[in-house]
Amino acid sequence: xxxxxxxxxxxxxxxLATAELDRVAEIxxxxxxxxxxxxxxxxxxxxxxxxxxxxxxxxxxIGEDGREVILSVLGEGDFFGEMSxxxxxxxxxxxxxxxxxxxxxxxxxxxxxxxxxxxxxxMGLLRELSRRLRRVDEKVGSLVLxxxxxxxxxxxxxxxxxxxxxxxxxxxxHHTIAQxxxxxxxxxxxxxRELVDKGYIEISRREILIRDRSALEASAxxx
Ligand code: CMP
Numbered sequence: 001x002x003x004x005x006x007x008x009x010x011x012x013x014x015x016l017a018t019a020e021l022d023r024v025a026e027i028x029x030x031x032x033x034x035x036x037x038x039x040x041x042x043x044x045x046x047x048x049x050x051x052x053x054x055x056x057x058x059x060x061x062i063g064e065d066g067r068e069v070i071l072s073v074l075g076e077g078d079f080f081g082e083m084s085x086x087x088x089x090x091x092x093x094x095x096x097x098x099x100x101x102x103x104x105x106x107x108x109x110x111x112x113x114x115x116x117x118x119x120x121x122x123m124g125l126l127r128e129l130s131r132r133l134r135r136v137d138e139k140v141g142s143l144v145l146x147x148x149x150x151x152x153x154x155x156x157x158x159x160x161x162x163x164x165x166x167x168x169x170x171x172x173x174h175h176t177i178a179q180x181x182x183x184x185x186x187x188x189x190x191x192x193r194e195l196v197d198k199g200y201i202e203i204s205r206r207e208i209l210i211r212d213r214s215a216l217e218a219s220a221x222x223x
Contacts, residue, residue, distance in 0.1 A: 003028055003104065006053045010077045012128065015120040027110040033057075033097040040095040046084020049111045052076050055101025056171070059093045060179075070179040072132070073098070073172065082125060085111055098176075143182055146221055151181040152191045153219035156201065156210065166210040 003025040007013045013021060030053070033039055039050065039057060052074055059072040059080060071093055074080055083092050085108050106114075115122050135158070142151050155177060159168045172180075174188045181188070195201045200216050202209040210216060217223045 003030065006104065007051070010051055010079065012051075012079055012121060012124045015124065016118065020118065024106070024114060027114075028104045028106055030102060031105055032100065032102045035097055035099050035101075037097050038094055039097060039101075039103065040081060040091050040093075042092065042094045043090045046081060046089075046091050047108045048081060049079060049085055049106045049108075050081045050095075051079045051104040051106070053102040053104050055103075056098045057095050057101055058098050058176070059095050061093055068179050069182065070176065072135070073170070073176070073180070075170065079128075082111075082129075142220075148181065148183045148187050149191050149194070150219050150221055151183065152177065152188060152195070153200075153216045154222075155181055156195075156208065157213075157216055157220055157222070159208075160210050160213075166213065168208040168210070169206065 004018070004021045007016075007021050007024055007028070013024060016024065028051075033055075040046070042061065054076060056073060056075045057080070058070050059074065061069045061071065063069075074095075080095055081091070084090065115125070138154070138158075142154050146154065156168065159170055159172075160166055163169065173185075174192065175185045177183075178185045178188045192201070192203065195216075196203055198212075198215070200210070200212045200219075202211055214223065
């Protein structure tokens with residue numbers, strides 16, 4: 001697939017006309033990262049924006065004892081690395097490839113030039129930052145207000161919203177889910193089993209199907 005065709009599917013760039021997309025494609029470099037490689041290190045200076053063309057990456061904080069908190073999992077069409085470009089502070093987190101991933105890299109100066117030429121992109125960036133802030137707000141609330149059962153329910157509902165379907169096909173292990181909601185793998189596995197036993201969800205090799213959305217919403221404190 002051409003870089004222009006990839007960029008066309010990125011929500012941030014979707015409003016651009018083909019000629020503009022071609023211009024962005026020209027200043028974009030493609031790089032591949034094997035599974036588990038670190039793409040960005042927390043506290044490093046930031047000089048580029050990244051767009052996920054294929055694969056999946058996680059945004060993580062790592063404690064001194066080596067424990068990981070996953071702030072977000074990003075997939076095809078998502079971007080990261082914008083924060084350091086905007087505020088010129090060091091990278092706020094590590095970003096690590098969860099699978100072999102192909103990324104498009106846009107250098108700071110080039111991205112700033114695109115932003116100035118296309119107010120639509122600046123608006124798209126603000127919209128995404130707002131969406132991420134809402135997610136963080138929700139996460140802070142759930143860490144304080146919900147038990148693990150509620151946090152798992154909330155995560156499943158978020159993933160379903162993201163997929164715009166009751167079928168969740170994003171590949172997340174119980175260990176990853178535990179790192180996303182501040183719990184242990186064992187507790188997540190037990191909670192998922194309970195949700196299956198109660199008939200709220202169905203799990204197969206390929207997907208998690210939400211069978212009783214209103215029961216999950218009640219567990220997540222949304223009703
Ligand atoms: P930057 O700080 O440059 O480098 C790390 C990147 O991780 C950051 O930009 C964002 O793109 C991304 N990031 C940090 N926190 C979050 C979050 N809570 N949700 C999604 N992405 C994030």
